[in-house]
Structures are given as C-alpha cells and as structure tokens.
Amino acid sequence: DIQMTQSPSSMSVSLGDRVTITCRASQDIGNYLSWYQxxxxxxxxxxxxxxTNLEDGVPSRFSGSRSGSDYSLxxxxxxxxxxxxxxxxxxxxxxxxxGAGTKLELK
Amino acid sequence: xxxxxxxxxxxxxxxxxxxxxxxxxxxxxxSYYMQWVRQTPGKGLEWMGFIRSGxxxxxxxxxxxxxxxxxxxxxxxxxxxxxxxxxxxxxxxxCARAVGRGGFAYWGQGTLVTVSS
Numbered sequence: 001d002i003q004m005t006q007s008p009s010s011m012s013v014s015l016g017d018r019v020t021i022t023c024r025a026s027q028d029i030g031n032y033l034s035w036y037q038x039x040x041x042x043x044x045x046x047x048x049x050x051x052t053n054l055e056d057g058v059p060s061r062f063s064g065s066r067s068g069s070d071y072s073l074x075x076x077x078x079x080x081x082x083x084x085x086x087x088x089x090x091x092x093x094x095x096x097x098x099g100a101g102t103k104l105e106l107k
Numbered sequence: 108x109x110x111x112x113x114x115x116x117x118x119x120x121x122x123x124x125x126x127x128x129x130x131x132x133x134x135x136x137x138s139y140y141m142q143w144v145r146q147t148p149g150k151g152l153e154w155m156g157f158i159r160s161g162x163x164x165x166x167x168x169x170x171x172x173x174x175x176x177x178x179x180x181x182x183x184x185x186x187x188x189x190x191x192x193x194x195x196x197x198x199x200x201x202c203a204r205a206v207g208r209g210g211f212a213y214w215g216q217g218t219l220v221t222v223s224s
Contacts, residue, residue, distance in 0.1 A: 031209075032209060034209055034210030034211070036211075042216075043201060043214035043215065043216055043217055044152070044201075044211070044214060045214075046210045046211060046212045048210075049206070049208050049209040049210035049212075050208060050209045050210075053208065053209075055210070055212065087151075087152055089152075089154075089210070089211070091205075091209065091210070094165055094167070095154055095167035095168065095169065096154035096167075097154065098151060098152040098153070098154070100151055101151060101152075
C-alpha cells in the first residue's frame with residue numbers, strides 16, 4: 001500500500017500567517033492527490049484536486065503544489081474560518097490512502 | 108443539486124453485520140463511481156471501496172473478506188454491508204462521489220456506527 005506521511009500533525013497559528021502542510025508519498029502517485037478540510041462534526045470538503053487545482057468555490061488563498069513525492073497545501077494569510085483538520089488523499093493506486101491529518105488551531 | 112445521505116443502524120453488536128444505505132439525488136448512479144470511506148478513532152480516514160458506474164466493485168483488501176458494496180439504481184441507493192464487526196469498526200461511515208477531475212467532491216453527512224454489546 002502507498003503510505004502518505006503527513007506533517008505536521010498539528011499547528012498553532014495566527015491570523016494572517018502563511019501555513020504549509022505536506023504529504024509525502026511512499027511511491028509514485030503522479031498528480032493523483034487531493035486535499036480536504038474537515039470541520040468538527042462535518043464531512044470532509046474537497047479543497048484541491050490533481051495536486052495543484054483549486055476546487056470551485058475554495059478561496060484563492062489556498063494553493064497546492066508538488067515537488068517530487070512531496071505534496072503541499074499552502075494557505076496564504078490565514079483566516080479564522082480556515083481552522084480545522086486537513087487531510088491528503090492519494091487515488092493513484094488501490095487501496096486509496098489518506099494522510100493522518102493536520103489539525104490547524106489558532107493561537 | 109447533488110445530495111448524498113447515509114442511513115445506518117447506530118448500534119451494532121460485535122460479530123454482527125453492518126448495513127448502511129446511501130441515498131443519492133441530483134445525479135445518476137450509472138454515471139459515477141460511488142465510494143465508501145470511514146473514519147475511526149484508531150485509524151483515521153480509511154477508503155473502504157467503491158462501486159463503478161457500470162456496477163463492478165473494488166475493495167480495500169483490509170476489508171475485502173467481510174465487505175460488500177452493491178446498489179439499486181432504480182432507488183438511487185448504494186449499500187454497504189460488512190460482517191464480523193469488531194469494536195475497532197466503531198466510527199463514522201461516509202459515502203462519497205468522485206469526480207472526473209479527481210478527488211471526492213461530494214460527501215454524505217456520515218452515519219455514526221458504534222460496535223458494542
């Protein structure tokens with residue numbers, strides 16, 4: 001199975017901060033990588049697909065990038081509504097696998 | 108608009124079988140793959156499997172021996188059945204719809220399943 005190693009597991013951040021979350025894939029997944037935001041008691045929400053593409057309706061302060069087997073989600077100028085848990089998902093190979101999640105909290 | 112809603116039993120006894128229904132609207136099951144994902148305290152988010160638009164299935168080998176996914180297109184419903192439940196299967200079970208551009212764009216609200224005697 002492809003392992004998605006996500007870091008950090010949690011971050012305490014301030015409004016206006018630039019935040020970067022990373023997932024490292026244990027095998028080649030190309031750009032079959034998506035990012036999700038989950039609020040408490042809610043379903044995950046697709047934020048980024050194809051590693052770098054912003055889902056419709058997602059604020060432009062969110063972006064995705066790739067460097068080799070490292071995939072990053074960046075939030076420029078964090079807003080209070082951006083708190084929650086972020087997950088990556090690889091859907092290149094069965095079984096699809098998620099990262100363990102990054103919990104984003106305000107200081 | 109696209110909607111998905113899971114309905115499940117809430118509480119299931121260990122060794123018993125779990126049955127969850129995902130009822131969809133706003134699209135046809137014959138046009139999209141439907142996924143099942145669960146979220147447990149022990150393992151976080153886990154992809155369980157899917158049923159293709161044509162009706163064939165793919166399962167995570169982690170569950171393959173005890174998991175079954177099926178559908179009734181006339182009722183716009185997708186079904187998950189998993190037997191031999193253990194306490195570690197306690198969690199929230201989601202159905203989700205993939206999109207051609209990649210990723211799971213639509214999710215149900217999830218149904219909490221507690222495995223306990």
